[in-house]
Amino acid sequence: MKKISLAITIFATVFFLSCKKDASDKAVQAQNISNASLQVNDVCRSDWEGEFDQNKPMQTLYTNDKHIIFEGYAHVPVPMRYTNQPFITKISLPAPDCSNVDADSVRMSISVQNPIDSIDAIYAYNVSLYMYGSTDSAHVNFSRATAIGVGSYVEKNLQSLDYIFNDYTLVTLEAKDHLLSAYVKGKLVGQIDYTGTSIGALQNILIGFTGSGYINYVRLYNSTTGALIMKEDFNVAGKSTDTWYQ
Numbered sequence: 001m002k003k004i005s006l007a008i009t010i011f012a013t014v015f016f017l018s019c020k021k022d023a024s025d026k027a028v029q030a031q032n033i034s035n036a037s038l039q040v041n042d043v044c045r046s047d048w049e050g051e052f053d054q055n056k057p058m059q060t061l062y063t064n065d066k067h068i069i070f071e072g073y074a075h076v077p078v079p080m081r082y083t084n085q086p087f088i089t090k091i092s093l094p095a096p097d098c099s100n101v102d103a104d105s106v107r108m109s110i111s112v113q114n115p116i117d118s119i120d121a122i123y124a125y126n127v128s129l130y131m132y133g134s135t136d137s138a139h140v141n142f143s144r145a146t147a148i149g150v151g152s153y154v155e156k157n158l159q160s161l162d163y164i165f166n167d168y169t170l171v172t173l174e175a176k177d178h179l180l181s182a183y184v185k186g187k188l189v190g191q192i193d194y195t196g197t198s199i200g201a202l203q204n205i206l207i208g209f210t211g212s213g214y215i216n217y218v219r220l221y222n223s224t225t226g227a228l229i230m231k232e233d234f235n236v237a238g239k240s241t242d243t244w245y246q
Contacts, residue, residue: 043243043244044096044098044099044243044244044245045096045240045241045242045243045244046093046094046095046096046240046242046244047064047065047093047094047240048064048065048068048069048074048091048092048093048232048240048242049062049063049064049065049068049091049092049093049094050062050063050064050065050067050068050074050076050089050090050091050092051063051076051089051090051091051092052076052078052079052087052089052212053087053088053089053090054086054087054088055088061079063076065238065239065240066238066239067238068091069234069236069237069238069239069240070234070237070238071234071235071236071237072216072233072234072235073214073215073216073234074091074214074215074234075212075213075214075215076089076090076091076212077212078212086210087211087212088208088209088210088211089208089209089211089212089213090206090207090208090209091206091207091208091215092204092205092206092207093204093205093206093218093232093240093242094203094204095201095202095203095204095205095244096244098244099202099229099230099244099246100201100246101201101202101220101229101246102200102201102202103131103132103133103138103175103199103200103201103202103203104133104175104176104178104198104199104200105175105176105222105223105224106131106174106175106199106202106220106221106222106223106229107172107173107174107175107176107220107221107222107223108129108131108172108173108174108205108218108219108220109170109171109172109218109219109220109221110129110170110171110172110207110215110217110218110219111168111169111170111171111215111216111217111218112127112165112168112169112171112207112209112213112214112215112216113165113166113167113168113169113213113214113216114126114127114165114209114210114211114213114214115165115166115167116164116166126141126142126143126144126145126209126210126211127141127142127143127163127165127171127207127208127209127213128140128141128142128206128207128208128209129171129173129182129205129206129207129208130204130205130206130207130208131173131175131199131202131204131205132202132203132204132205132206133198133199133200133201133202133203134200134201134203135197135198135199135200135201136150136151136194136197136198136199136200137150137151137199138150138173138175138180138194138199139173140161140171140173140180140182140190141161142161142162142163142165142171142182142184143161143162143163143164143165144210146158146159146161146162146190147161148161148180148182148190148191148192149180149192149194150175150180150192150194150197150199151194151197152197153192153193153194153196153197154192155190155192158189158190160189160190161182161189161190163184163189165213168214168216169184169185170183170184170185170186171183171184172184172186174223175199175223176223176224178193178194178195178198179191179192179193179194180192180194205218205220215234216234217231217232217233217234218230218231218232218242219231219232222246227245227246228245229244229245229246230242230243230244230245230246231243
């Protein structure tokens with residue numbers, strides 16, 4: 001009887017310790033899941049905005065990511081009643097409060113398309129990139145009315161900026177050491193020295209089209225260190241998935 005009682009006691013003890021360990025493991029797993037959820041939900045991000053503009057107050061329409069982001073690209077659809085007149089579209093992203101980015105050290109790289117055979121084509125090859133800062137703004141206009149500049153430091157009518165965006169093309173606007181540079185497919189096509197001013201803290205980025213173009217992805221890098229600042233792939237329809245790392 002003593003041997004049986006001892007065996008029962010040992011079994012009960014082992015069973016109790018095993019249950020306790022299992023409960024402990026589950027608690028750790030639950031905590032890990034909780035931490036992972038916190039990290040996912042705590043991502044620094046913002047929301048994309050769209051604009052359809054005919055340079056008339058009553059014909060300027062604003063929309064949000066729900067209506068401009070599709071599976072793999074961003075695009076501002078054009079209201080049917082407005083397609084009989086020239087128009088521009090804009091897609092912008094405000095810098096979130098949780099970011100802290102010096103726009104004078106930013107490289108903005110974007111894959112864009114504005115095909116001449118698009119149903120929404122007007123001056124179809126025209127593409128513009130903007131970086132708005134707390135002090136000044138930087139921009140480049142490709143094709144029609146070409147220009148590159150920061151504030152009053154602007155160079156216009158550069159033939160090297162004339163480009164037709166029939167296919168998705170990587171374009172880059174880079175601010176570094178008070179030089180603003182524009183690239184197409186990695187090739188330098190325009191540059192200006194803006195030593196007399198600065199862009200300041202990044203407030204907003206904007207991509208503009210004459211007609212209604214398409215954006216495949218957007219990347220922001222630190223032009224000095226090469227570190228990734230923000231990325232967006234537009235892979236989730238109707239939802240911004242941008243992630244800011246600075």
